[in-house]
Each structure stands twice: as structure tokens, then as C-alpha cells.
Amino acid sequence: MYNDKVMDHFFNPRNVGEMENPDGVGQVGNPVCGDVMRVQIRVKDNRIEDVKFKTFGCGAAIATSSMVTEMVKGLTLDEAMEVSNKAVAEALGGLPPQKMHCSNLAADAIHEAIKDYRSKTAVSH
Amino acid sequence: MYNDKVMDHFFNPRNVGEMENPDGVGQVGNPVCGDVMRVQIRVKDNRIEDVKFKTFGCGAAIATSSMVTEMVKGLTLDEAMEVSNKAVAEALGGLPPQKMHCSNLAADAIHEAIKDYRSKTAVSH
Amino acid sequence: MTSDYNHPARRVYLDNSSTTPVRAEVLSVMLPFFAQAFGNASSIHRWGKEARVGVETAREKVAYLLGAEPSEIVFTSGGTEADNLALRSTARLLKSKGNHIITTAVEHHAVLHTCQSLEKEGFEVTYLPVDEYGMVGVESVAGAIRPGTILISVIHGQNEVGTIQPIEEIGRLAKEKGILLHTDAVQSAGKVPLKVRDLNVDLLSISSHKLYGPKGIGALYVRKSVKIAPQITGGAHERGRRAGTENVAGIVGFGEACYLAERELPEESLRLTSLRDRLIKGILDKIPDTVLNGHPSRRLPHNVNVSIKYVEGESILLNLDLMGIGASSGSACTSGSLEPSHVLLAMGLPHEVAHGSLRMTLGRMNTAEDIDYVLEVLPPIVSRLREMSAFSSLRDSRACEEGHGNVQ
Amino acid sequence: MTSDYNHPARRVYLDNSSTTPVRAEVLSVMLPFFAQAFGNASSIHRWGKEARVGVETAREKVAYLLGAEPSEIVFTSGGTEADNLALRSTARLLKSKGNHIITTAVEHHAVLHTCQSLEKEGFEVTYLPVDEYGMVGVESVAGAIRPGTILISVIHGQNEVGTIQPIEEIGRLAKEKGILLHTDAVQSAGKVPLKVRDLNVDLLSISSHKLYGPKGIGALYVRKSVKIAPQITGGAHERGRRAGTENVAGIVGFGEACYLAERELPEESLRLTSLRDRLIKGILDKIPDTVLNGHPSRRLPHNVNVSIKYVEGESILLNLDLMGIGASSGSACTSGSLEPSHVLLAMGLPHEVAHGSLRMTLGRMNTAEDIDYVLEVLPPIVSRLREMSAFSSLRDSRACEEGHGNVQ
Numbered sequence A, B: 001m002y003n004d005k006v007m008d009h010f011f012n013p014r015n016v017g018e019m020e021n022p023d024g025v026g027q028v029g030n031p032v033c034g035d036v037m038r039v040q041i042r043v044k045d046n047r048i049e050d051v052k053f054k055t056f057g058c059g060a061a062i063a064t065s066s067m068v069t070e071m072v073k074g075l076t077l078d079e080a081m082e083v084s085n086k087a088v089a090e091a092l093g094g095l096p097p098q099k100m101h102c103s104n105l106a107a108d109a110i111h112e113a114i115k116d117y118r119s120k121t122a123v124s125h
Numbered sequence C, D: 001m002t003s004d005y006n007h008p009a010r011r012v013y014l015d016n017s018s019t020t021p022v023r024a025e026v027l028s029v030m031l032p033f034f035a036q037a038f039g040n041a042s043s044i045h046r047w048g049k050e051a052r053v054g055v056e057t058a059r060e061k062v063a064y065l066l067g068a069e070p071s072e073i074v075f076t077s078g079g080t081e082a083d084n085l086a087l088r089s090t091a092r093l094l095k096s097k098g099n100h101i102i103t104t105a106v107e108h109h110a111v112l113h114t115c116q117s118l119e120k121e122g123f124e125v126t127y128l129p130v131d132e133y134g135m136v137g138v139e140s141v142a143g144a145i146r147p148g149t150i151l152i153s154v155i156h157g158q159n160e161v162g163t164i165q166p167i168e169e170i171g172r173l174a175k176e177k178g179i180l181l182h183t184d185a186v187q188s189a190g191k192v193p194l195k196v197r198d199l200n201v202d203l204l205s206i207s208s209h210k211l212y213g214p215k216g217i218g219a220l221y222v223r224k225s226v227k228i229a230p231q232i233t234g235g236a237h238e239r240g241r242r243a244g245t246e247n248v249a250g251i252v253g254f255g256e257a258c259y260l261a262e263r264e265l266p267e268e269s270l271r272l273t274s275l276r277d278r279l280i281k282g283i284l285d286k287i288p289d290t291v292l293n294g295h296p297s298r299r300l301p302h303n304v305n306v307s308i309k310y311v312e313g314e315s316i317l318l319n320l321d322l323m324g325i326g327a328s329s330g331s332a333c334t335s336g337s338l339e340p341s342h343v344l345l346a347m348g349l350p351h352e353v354a355h356g357s358l359r360m361t362l363g364r365m366n367t368a369e370d371i372d373y374v375l376e377v378l379p380p381i382v383s384r385l386r387e388m389s390a391f392s393s394l395r396d397s398r399a400c401e402e403g404h405g406n407v408q
């Protein structure tokens, strides 16, 4: 069902975990639907310096979470906002059709984390 | 489908053929239905001294024709009139259910031959 | 003429339109799917994935035979189910557009009885007549089309008499009129080229066991643009078009059989045609009062069907069987009903001639020696049966018959 | 935790409710029917007669498993088709008597989706609720009966959670009320005694590939006094109850599988029960936050179904597969829809717990060592997934969650 790249990210996910005092946190999905992704970012000079994730979900959910963290690390926040769920799926070499809708929300989680960061910094300024 | 006794009568039918100047002839069935049986009898002292048949039909039709000739040879005409199609089927050890209706008319042919004989002798007296 | 049933001089199977043996190459690709790659093709573990690969590879091979795309192939439990699915699904889905179906008088029971059952549901069915060769005319199809006609179903290669119908032309007509066309190609598959794009068909049925694959598996080709509703409901198998755990080993065998059939078709079909014509000629030459049934040239390469007058089909079959020859007949006794073959009657054969029909259908194991054996064995069987036949005596002695008027 | 996919430490197939491998004894009786006794069972020649003997002997063996008469067995292409035949045929034939059908919320899709399609045809269907164990109450069946109820269909052994329904009692009730009772016994066959006279059922579905027979074949038991109309129409096969050339090899294998299953049932069912309980206990003991789904005692001997909280089913399956273990889940991701198992939801499980369900179904190849291997491999998989699960962190850190309110 899944290709080798997806399986690699599933079995050896990059950037799993949590950080202390993240600059932004994004969470999408819903346990009722079978998917929850939670992303934390550390921001420096308007760039994503570090990123960690935790995901409850199927193979696609975990692999896309892992993939997106690799993709956005080092990008500017604006660049990271341009990364789409579709781009994540493509970077993984494609997902099974039935997985394109559910289980592919990882980019959304990043966007939420960036928005969270921006809203907090907006407030503190 | 057919038991060994039926097959024996089919492959080695008794009393096939025609006789010269039979005392009675009976014919039943219809080529349109796939079965025609024709029986000739020679009568002596009110008994069936000899009997011959010709049959167009399936395995059951040929086997029942053969069987009935064996059964009636030597019987009085009244006794032969008592031989039923059912009795013929039983003497053969049974026929497949779908053959009980069609292809099992041999006793009828005998009865017709006896009636033919009786009608002719009635006239000549 | 005695013969030991269990030790006939030769065994000659001439009933390949009824079913065929599974080829060794086919059985060998099936075997791993019984106890090793035995998974449910819907499961995500290794056993399931192996099974899925088997199913999808087979789907490509079936598609290759038909010049179709793999996604256009729906596996079913056989030709009968494929015919049922094609007709019932279309009828129900298009009910709002119309309730008229056109078919022919020479369809297999799988189509004929399904049409009859649709009539009970309120559909109107036109059963087109055929000519003396069992051929339906394109004009007659054209003439039957009316507003509300939703489906045309015409058999491709007729199973009893071998006549090949003008499906391409009917296909062009159907396309022009925007009416769906189904063809039952169960007998043609692997015998004559059968490319769905050339045929202009929307739906086409095939069956594995007619082309050296296992029994219990078949397929319906469904053109990409055509929607069908499942007739067997349950899981989401076959993209929602046919529920039920996939018969993986059967599908794999079927695929291989289609692949081999397509690869060998050009040569094998010539070989069969020459055997067929040798057998037909031999029978007509050696046995008086015989006629060929079906079209002389537009004919399946493996089909021989003759009527042998004054004898009944089952009697011939039993005698042939004793001699090791397997064949079939359209006589009532072998059709499981009181009527002889509806196909022979539709072609205008009298009942009594239809009762004496003999079908011999050739296959890849048959050789010229088999044909010669049949031509040696059959004539004496016929003479013997004719000698004992009350029907042939009718012919010879109409006069004497009148003396004893007991014909019912 | 690394493992080479192609060389796992052990291969443990625990998805026997999904399908089973064909037993060697079964395959060996099937083999002669592919290329030697390959005839069409309806043909009158030697090839046909051999095939017919195979089919009828198999019919006796299937009847033996069910304590039925051979004439009460109708072969179908599988469990799904048997369920479809039972429901659709009854519904149509009894339409004049009424249009109400009673079933349960925990049926297999083969019954559930067929009932839904009958609703579209105008039938009314009551889907009875079940308790937390997936059990339907006899009183609840009784309460749903009304004038116009023509059929009750209740699954025998539930395929996902293993709960065995009180069919005997429902059967007594149905008999008393003169209503036909169908049961889907696909999962129970060969696992628990299944005598149709004891069960008081009129119709009962079974499937070959669930009991070590080949895929693509099944049967519907039809009590002698019950008439059914064919759902697949065509030839007069199966006494007019199911058209299509008989899948002879499949039928022969199915028969043998039934015979062996019945013979070995008493011993094998005890053996499975003890393995099952060892596995259940091991999981509940070793992995926190797990619950058993289904009835603790009125349960199929080979079924283990647990919910493992805070992890999602497919993730577990993929990890188990890497380690050589085949299992299944009721999670949405493996059900082919967005919803998790309708069965777990009907039992009242919250969605998120249903997503984390894991079904392991034992079979005749499984040993105590297999169970121990699973109990060694599964706990670290679960820990690892839970560590990376955003869902478990929700549990531990409700407070912090509120700070970042992006939950959709």
C-alpha cells in the first residue's frame, strides 16, 4: 500500500518528540477521526530553527508528520507557510488515494504552529 | 445418471427388430417430443409368444423398451395389460427422476399393441 | 460393438465449449496462492499484500486479452454471474431512462433467463429472431430500437452452433444511438480476437473455465465511462462493483489462462479451424441424412454441430461415451427440460431434428488422430441406432404406419 | 527496534478470521479436479460424471458439518453471496406477506449492505442494538417483531469481536412466530458446533476460506421446507437455486475442509480457547490502558479483540507486520472508510478507542510460542507509538493543551 519512502518515515520518523518552551505549537486533527498531529517549533531570525512532532494516527499520518518536519526545518516562516499537504505527499513519493484526504494534515499543523507563534509575538510586541 | 441395469438394456437391448405379419402393433410417443416406441406382438393361445420393438429416443426410452419386452414375453394378454410403466422402471432398478415422465412409455406401447390385436380379432370374428 | 467403459480404445474429449481442463502452466501459477500467499487481498500485512499483487497482475492479463484497461475488469464467479451483473445492474441504473431491452433468441440461458426475470420486474424485452444459420441481422437490431431502449445484449460466439454475430456493426449502431451494448463472449474468448475497442462494446462477459483456467471465476469488462451497481453487496471489493473476498488463486489462474490464450490465439485458432472442418466434412460425407447447424464460415473455430436425423442425441452421447468420446447435444434429454435446444428451434429446425443434434467442440489437446477416431466410431453407432429407431422406420414405411394408427 | 521485513524473527499469522490457508489435505483432494476429472458436472460423459461425484460427495460433507441433508445445501461463490441469496431471495418471495426485516447493528457488511439495499427497494429494516459486549437480546428481537415481519437475520459468531449470539433462543422465537430465521455463521463454522436442527434456523451461510478451504466457494443451507428463488439466473444448476457452472475443484475442497473441521472441532476448539485466553490475559496484563472487546466467555474460540488506547490501529498493524505478525484492526484506515468499525461503535466504544482496536484471530497453525512472540513484540511497539502519540500527551497534559487551542 505505502511506498518505501513512506515506510521509512513511518518506521524511522524524524524529529519526534517535544521541546521545552516552544515558540509556537500547532495541533490539528481529532482523536475521533483517528488523527491528531501536534507540532512544536523553535523560531530564530524568522526561520524555523527546530521542529518536533507528536502524532496519533495511521502510517500516512506519522510519515507525513515526519516528512513535513524535514521539509520546513531551516525555512523562513513565509516559506514554511507555502508548504502544502500536497507537497508533503509528493515529497514522500505519493500516498494511496484513500489517504490523501484524511491522514495528510501535517502541513496544516505547521501552519497552525506558525500562526500560534505569530499571534504570541504580535501580542508581546 | 443411469444405473448398470439400464445401461445394459441400452447397450444390449433385447428383442429389437421387426417381425413379419405381427398380430398386434402398438406405437406411442412422437418424434417432436423425442420419443417414439413401436412394439409388435405375436399372440398364441391368448399369450404373448413373441415381441419386438423399435425405438427412437434417449437411453431411458431404449432401455425401458427392451425391459418391457422381456417382462411381457410369455404373459397372457390380461397379465400384460397389468404391466405398468412404473413396474418397468422398477424392474430396471429405477430411472433418474427427470426420466420418469418422458421416455418411459414402453408399457403403454405394449398395451396399444394388445388393443390393436384385440380390435383386429374382434372384427374378424 | 462392445467396449469396456473403463478402458476405451482412446479418450477423446470433444466438449470444450462445456468446460476445459486447467492447463499445467495455469495450475502451477495458482498453487502458491493456496497455502503460501494465501492472504486476503484486502489485508495490509505481508500475506495480504502478496495476494493483492497476484490479483492485480491477473487483472492486467485479463485486460491484455481484451485490449482493455485493468480498472475496467470486474472479477465475478463466472460467466453466468458476469451476464447477470451486466444486465441487472444496467437495467436498474437506467430504469429512469427507459425500460426496454433488446436481446436475441439465441442467447445462453444466463442472459435469456435473466432477461425473463427482468420482464417480471417490469422491463420489456425484445428477443430478436435469427436466420437459419443462427445469425441476427444488424437491421433487425436497428428496427427494434425505440425511445426507452436502454440496453442491447447480443451473444458474441454462439455456444451451441458456433455462429459469430456481427458485434462490431451492432456496436457502431449502439454507439450512434447512445445505447449500452453488452456481449456474452464466453465462448469467443481465446478463440477469436476480442478487443473491446474494435467491438464497440460497453460490457463484455468472459469465463475462465472455457479457456483452460479454473472454474468458479470470470469477469465482466465494464467500459470506463459506464457505471455499474453491485449485484452482490457487502464489502468494497472490486471498487464497489462486486462484494466478496477475492478468489485469489482462481483469479491468478484465470489471468494466466487469458495471457496464454491471447499469446497462442493466432496459431491455435487456425489449427482448430482445420480440425473442425475435417470433422464436419467427415461426418457429412460418411453419414447420410446429416446437416451442419450454424454458420458454415462465420463460426467459432472449435465448434462442430450437426443434426443426425432419425436418432436421438442422448443415445448417441451414451454410445460415444462408451467409446471414450465426450460430446454434448441439444436434445431435450440433455437440456434438463422437455424441450430441445431453444437455439436450434430459433433457427427453424424441426423438433425431431433438434433432438438429434450433436455438438463436438474442439480444444488444445485434440489432434487429427482424435478426429479420425471419431469418424471411425460415429458412423456405426448411428447405423445401429437408426436400425433400432422407430422413427427411421416411419420414414421408410409411411404406408404400413397407416394400418396401425396409434401415434399419439 | 529494527527488523528486516523479509526476514522477521518469526512469521505469525493471526488473521484467520480474515482468511485461512488451504490445508494440505484439502489441496490434495482438489488437485485431480483441475486437469483430470475436469468435466462440467452437468455433462453426461465420463468427465462430467466424475465431476458430479466430486460435487455430490462434497455436498454430503458440508451437510455433515451442519447436521443437514445434502439437498439442503446450495453452493455459492462465498459467504457474501450466501448472505445476499438468503436475504434477497426471501425478501422478494415473501413480499406479499410483508416487508419488514429484523437484523442487528453488528452484522457483517454482506448482510448490512444487503439490508440497506433492500431498504431502497421498499423493505423496512430494524437494526437491533447490542449491549457493551456486542450481544443482541432475545427480548429485543421479540420486541421488534410485528405483523409483516418476514425475516430475521442475526449473525452467529461476530467476525470482529467474536461474540456468539443466542441463535437457539432466537430460533425458538422465530419458529413460534412463523418467521424465517437466517444466520451468518461464516465465522462460527468449524469453530463451534453448528447443527441447524439445534439452532432452529431456516437459512445459514458459511464460507470455505474461513475454515482452511479454498476461496471463492461457500454455501447457503436452506431448510427443506423453505423455497428460495435464484439471485443468479441461467442454467438449472443447484436445483434451480443458483445458476453457473459448478466450481468443482472449489466445491470438493470446501467439502473436505468441512469434513475435517467437523471431525477435529472438539479438540481444536479447546486448544484455540486456551491460546486465546493466554493472549488476552497477556495483553491486558502487559499493556496498560487496554480493554477486551466482545463478550468475555460467549466468544468464538479463536477471537481476540482489544482496544489499545492512545494509538491508532493501522500503525500497530504496520509495526506488527514488520515483525512478521499478521493481524487486523477496526480502525477507519483499514476499513476503507473514514469511520471506524460499525461494530465497535454499536457496542458503545468512543471513536478514538475504536480506532485503536486490534484483532488477532487464531488458527490451526498457531502455537503457544506464537502467542509468546506476540506478547514479547507488541508491548514495545505500543510504548513506542504511545511515546510519539499526540493523543497520549493530551491525556497527560490537559493543562498545557489549553494554552494552545488548535484542536479542530
Ligand SMILES: Cc1ncc(COP(=O)(O)O)c(C=O)c1O
Binding pocket: C017, C077, C078, C079, C080, C081, C083, C108, C110, C155, C157, C158, C159, C184, C185, C186, C187, C207, C208, C209, C218, D243, D244, D245
Ligand atoms: C455463451 C455462454 N455464456 C455464459 C456461460 C456461463 O458461464 P459459466 O459457466 O462460467 O457460468 C456459458 C457456459 O456455460 C456460455 O457458453
Ligand SMILES: Cc1ncc(COP(=O)(O)O)c(C=O)c1O
Binding pocket: C243, C244, C245, D017, D077, D078, D079, D080, D081, D083, D108, D110, D155, D157, D158, D159, D184, D185, D186, D187, D207, D208, D209, D218
Ligand atoms: C461474518 C462474515 N460474513 C460474511 C463474510 C463474507 O464471506 P466471503 O468472504 O466468503 O464472501 C465474512 C468474511 O469476509 C464474515 O466474516
